Amino acid sequence: MIRIQILGSAAGGGLPQWNCACANCVAARTGKIEAQTQSSIAISADSEEFQNCWLINASPDLPRQIENTTRLQPRRDASRNTPIAGVLLTNADIDHALGLLLLRQQEKPLVVYAADETRAMLAWLDRTLARFCGIEWRKISSTFQSLDSSLGFRAIELAHSVAFQFLDQASGRLALVAPAVSELTRELSEASAGSDVILFDGTFWSDHELACVRAGARRAREMNHLPVSSGSLNFLRQSPARRKIYTHVNNTNPIFMPGSPERVELEQAGIEVARDGLEIVL
Template sequence: MKILVLGSGAGGGFPQWNCNCTLCAGQRHGRVQARPRTQSSIAVSDDGEHWALLNASPDLGHQLRSQPQLQPRHGTRHTPIAAVLLMDAQIDHAAGLLSLREGPPIELYCTPCVFDDLNTGLPLLPALQHYCGVRPHLLPVAGSRSEADFEIDGLPGLRWQALAIPGKAPPYSPHRHAPAVGDNIALHIEDRRSGRSLFYAPGLAAVGPREQAWMQAASCVMVDGTFWTEDEMPHAGLGAKTAAEMGHLPQCGQAGRPGMLQALDRLDGPRKVLIHINNSNPILDEAGPERQALARHGIEVAFDGMEIEL
């Protein structure tokens, strides 16, 4: 299995267009050793020819132009993108669908909750029906069902499993303050030939026993790296909401709420990668103490263009 990181930043990317915080301003002016990042999305393939997008960020057009693997190869019009899978209905994970409107019908995999949100609160799917069209494949993660196995045509070498996880629905969803099963999912993707697998969860509000077991079973985990601390945004003067209120588990824990570092430390064997890094997170500074702390824990930070093969 081939994994290509298209974007590794959280909503707004890094540096964020309207942000003059220490990290964003420092990156712009060369005072902080940090790579720029577009908004979070990855692509996976079993053969390097056919790819599935996992989330479609608002930066998708730029990301596709930057990655030769995802550019047309055959005929006048062509795309190696076989499918798009959405982890949730957040703008920074779904708005990039509009960038695919000139292509063939979009083979879209998502839960019923996400499908409903993208037909109502953020009606991207009705708009796309006037362009390329959308062929929905609803993953039956809803109600009492929290897991579902499925297949994707064009990627027969991969086995897929969708897993309901704790998180937040977007602000325009009726589930924003009444979470429903299927608002947020993770994916477990296994290569049928090698038996190696990826656990992908760019938004993850908590790691309980189920999530811990899924992560331990994977060869590589690529998980929520949004915040370093719970009160990071208020402390930096960038917003009033905490990590928990935004549906993310920070790397550093606090009383009664262990952080992502503790969860990853309990894993024995998997490669550990953080993705969906907010512009406020000090791990963006490659020379900073937080990045050094991650290295001591054996944890990597995803970057745009990063490639992993399992």
Template structure:
């Protein structure tokens, strides 16, 4: 199984267009020891031919252009793609806006839970994915139920949160069953190699921790270093936990909670532009590296 990180940043990317935090400013000044990053996006293949996108970021067009293995093949016709499907972990905007880029008359299979499919199909924007009959092929998936995506890739959705995106109206909230609103994924190939992808992790239960211990590589929510990271920059903004993101630091943060996972490649991804781990020489970066963690970056490739 090959995994490519097409984007490692949280919503807004790095630098964020309206932000003058130390990290965004450092990027604009071309300072060393920090890399720019597009919004969170993963691609995975189990046969080096068919690729599956995990989510569809707003930066997807450029990410596909920057990744030659995801280019169409001239010998395969006028319009084609090695992208065999898209697996959504939520209906959050930074996970679904890239779907609108897939409207260019090429069939696309989209795997998502029932609340995510309901939310997106109700929005007229996403009807543009059906410019041809049957162009979008929606496939419902359920937390805890493995599904065969094809081409040697098996995926198991993991229920993480029933929190619906903030853009959902109160009327729609009342009518929706939110079960499976946010999921993680266990990815497995025919040889039994397993990886986990959890870009939005609100908490770590005992069963989840046990499941992660069966993987050779885990990509974990690294959005914020502290719970009040945004509030320190702009008072009145929400806490990390209230947004469904377990912070990295602290006695109950992901670094401490997952410290006893051994012999596993552990990678933080979906990293907010304000997070100090993005600075390669920061004390926070040294803390996670000393604990055996890595920071994802655009272009990182892993073979499991």
């Protein structure tokens, strides 16, 4: 089995974002919708607890996410310990990598799987952590490699990031985790066709969404995120996966608001919206 836990469902900035007064951020501040932390996912192929779990991206909210998730906390003995075996990075975005700095008290070097390009862009973080635990960088590959005795994974290269496909070695079940997608490539389509569950980039509903809260803001596609409405919705609608879930959702995205026409459209298409703490077992 594969156990996936959404640690944070929001894109960079979280919900609410400190300087944002969009409808969702106001609703989150007044308790009308639940606040969400920044995008990170834990995955494990352990049957019960997370003996050994891996994070996909490490957000600046990671310490809080660990305290919110019993399974990610150290086991109760006197020594320092963690079930977190390492981190897989989809790209070098601040909201995906800053959490690594917050793990600096780790005693062994942090194991981080990333593309060479991501590693190069994070040279600053590598230098900073070298004074603490350091990073043990590992290469990613387009063919399956083992993360541990029960979980395999491979990277699907996209123009500005990678997606990851995970394989439960025992059951053969597959999960696709793609929180940063700029384009629908043939390889990504093929991987999604064979996956039991898909976690997909839900950053923006529309291409011009940010311009509504900030004049002159870049379009979604310029920020390397395929919008839901004109990009990924039809793709996911047609996917045969058992569960299809948007995650890495920006605070401006109307799909965060229950009952909004956009959210209803997703629900009618059989697509879910992630929330902090959501657990998926397959």
